[in-house]
Amino acid sequence: MDRxxxxxxxxPKTKNLVVAGGLTAFVFGVYFYTMRAVGGTDELQMAIDKFEGQKSKKEADG
Structure with a gap:
């Protein structure tokens, strides 16, 4: 509690700046973490492409 x-x-203005800085850092941290997690390998899109490929192959064969 000494801190x-x-x-x-x-x-009061300095406290507001400290809180605003902390909140801004938190929001940007969450944003960049989310963008990095979402921007990785798109497993769902790869599965959809694979399914579409199999579907078109079955239609061509049958």
Whole structure:
């Protein structure tokens, strides 16, 4: 709790800037983490392409 005593002594505008900076860093962190996770291998799209390929192959054979 001694670490918070330094925060409590700051002015209101400075506290707002600290909170805004922390929230902004958190939001950007979540955004970039999500974009990295989603931008990886698109397993669902690969499965759809494989299914479509099998479907068109069956239609061509039969």
């Amino acid at each position: 918070l005593s330094g925060y409590r002594s700051l002015g």
